Amino acid sequence: MPHNRGVSEGRVPRDELEAAIEARKELGEEMEPAIIDGFVERIERRIAERGTDSERALKARREHQKELILGAMGISVPLVLFAGIFTGLAGVIAVCTALAIIAIVTTRYA
Secondary structure, eight states: OOHHHHHHSSOOOOOHHHHHHHHHHOOGGGGGHHHHHHHHHHHHHHHHHHHHHHHHHHHHHHHHHHHHHHHHHHHHHHHHHHHHHHHTTHHHHHHHHHHHHHHHHHHOOO
């Protein structure tokens, strides 16, 4: 069976699963629902924690992207003016191309 890194990376520690199985063996079938409920509750808690962590990371990444793009646009305004004055249309096109490349790179790799 192939190794699925996204699923098996510390999401549910193997020792917790083994402990739940051993507890079920020792306590018997009458305690099985309580053991399963406790195990599922721990899993759900971890999933919820990871969800909030990933939401915060996504929000921080989006803010960083926005800052990079706004900064590039702020710098590009004077560059477009100087390029238009000193080099003409070719300079303006070069600055606009650089701005587009910055925007694409920040959205893809940031």
